[in-house]
Amino acid sequence: MSSKSHAKPVEHKTVIIRVKRQDKRDSQPYWESFEVPRRSNMNIISALQYIAANPKTTDGKATTPVVWDSGCLEEVCGACTMVINGHVRQSCSSLIDKLSPDNEPITLEPMSKFPVVRDLWVDRQRLFDDLRKVKAWVPIDGTHDLGAGPPIAQDQQEIAYPLSRCMSCGCCLEACPQYTPEGSFVGAAVISQVRLFNEHPIGKVLKDERLEALKGPGGLSDCSKAGNCVEVCPKEIPLMESIAAVQRQATLYSIRKFFTK
Ligand code: SF4
Ligand code: SF4
Ligand code: FES
Missing domain, CATH: 3.10.20.30 (Beta-grasp domain)
Structure with a gap:
């Protein structure tokens, strides 16, 4: 015993x-x-x-x-x-x-x-306004039944699913030194949602508009990459990966825009 x-x-x-x-x-x-x-x-x-x-x-x-x-x-x-x-x-x-x-x-x-x-x-309205600014949605034409959407490959689903768990709680914004009540930085949650919808087979039709919205003040260049956001996200969303991925997309978008002017 x-x-x-x-x-x-x-x-x-x-x-x-x-x-x-x-x-x-x-x-x-x-x-x-x-x-x-x-x-x-x-x-x-x-x-x-x-x-x-x-x-x-x-x-x-x-x-x-x-x-x-x-x-x-x-x-x-x-x-x-x-x-x-x-x-x-x-x-x-x-x-x-x-x-x-x-x-x-x-x-x-x-x-x-x-x-x-x-x-x-x-009042978290600023977060919802910023999601609207970057068109964080899949555009659909009307409310009638459009049938099944296009298939999404398994490896793509594995990237998208964690991003889709964002609940707009604001923890990442509270921890971010660049996100201030007076400032205009959109913060990690919004950038991560841009990644989610830019990779979606239908959502990507608005990709350029989303990247354009993140090019100016309050966008990607305001992030100092300190990584506080990822430490506090209750859904363990890979926010630094999202920021890096959207930054790559924005760079390619700027190059493409430069040569097609
Ligand atoms: S990496 Fe730093 S500056 Fe960028 S969103 Fe996260 S906490 Fe904010
Ligand atoms: S902390 Fe995570 S779940 Fe909350 S808003 Fe930020 S990214 Fe979304
Ligand atoms: S009440 Fe919904 S997250 Fe706590």
């Missing part, structure tokens, strides 16, 4: 959640702390739901419910992304047990690159 002792983990009944709050887009942020009952396997969203139902700070002051955004609750929509203990990630897949094994307080902040709507809820 094993002589190993099975020490019972210390059980903590509550955890302190510190939230950086902001009442509206241009107002000053402030911090509030909340004491939340712990349950094993609870995620940050569950803690926020408790706070919303019991909006009282650790010093007993009644306050307004904390606001956040979420959708799928399974790390697919990207809406619940925030900065948790200093790291950008999805709050639906962030577990209290892992973030605070020894009952350390947990800090929650909104992403810093997008405007705050309220508290932890940010």
